């Protein structure tokens with residue numbers, strides 16, 4: 648339901664996806680264009696000829712595809728520009744003559760077909776299939792949901808991705824999320840302790856990734872306290888695995904009280920006195936850790 652492509656599709660891309668859709672022998676496909684693959688002048692969507700089981704709703708006003716053999720009608724509209732600040736008029740499904748009426752809708756934020764959940768539900772569609780947000784999200788159980796992207800698109804699209812399978816029964820629509828993505832972006836926290844060397848941390852990360860699944864793509868966050876004398880060489884390419892980023896939030900494991908006792912009359916003691924009571928996760932505490940480390944290193948010189 649919109650943004651099948653993240654940009655304007657190439658003709659050969661439409662041919663490939665058309666071929667794949669055409670292979671679905673027991674499935675009718677209904678699609679619309681979203682804000683990324685909007686129907687601009689010259690868009691290949693406008694002239695592409697889809698297989699008979701594929702139905703693209705190309706209008707920027709509400710259009711309908713009817714499937715009497717299934718007893719289903721599907722309404723939707725396509726974007727003709729990058730933005731759509733107002734929702735096109737949404738008729739009630741009442742006159743479709745089909746027992747099941749589905750509304751497909753792309754957007755939901757201020758610039759993209761904004762809507763109020765209650766108003767949409769009040770229209771009386773049996774199910775409202777939402778697109779635009781990458782994360783799968785149920786808005787109203789059995790009535791309205793974002794299916795999310797089939798595969799994670801952005802490094803911050805963490806969590807499972809897949810599709811929604813809906814089934815209409817006498818009791819209404821039952822919707823299930825089916826995880827289907829080949830991989831996920833995952834953010835993992837790796838606890839560092841003062842006894843760990845750089846190699847130990849690398850090995851630990853490797854084991855953690857092996858346990859979580861090597862197919863996924865990772866951002867690793869190191870926290871805890873490190874041996875102040877040990878330098879981590881943690882460029883993602885130096886640690887095996889699909890790692891896009893390693894963030895080092897460890898703090899040097901100094902005994903600040905002892906350092907303070909020994910350095911009351913110098914800058915090191917003043918720095919600790921100023922910041923030691925801040926919360927351990929605060930920027931101030933982190934700044935103190937960095938400062939102490941710099942001064943200690945300068946001393947060792």
Ligand SMILES: [Mn+2]
Nearest residue numbers: 650681682779
């Ligand atoms: Mn979108």
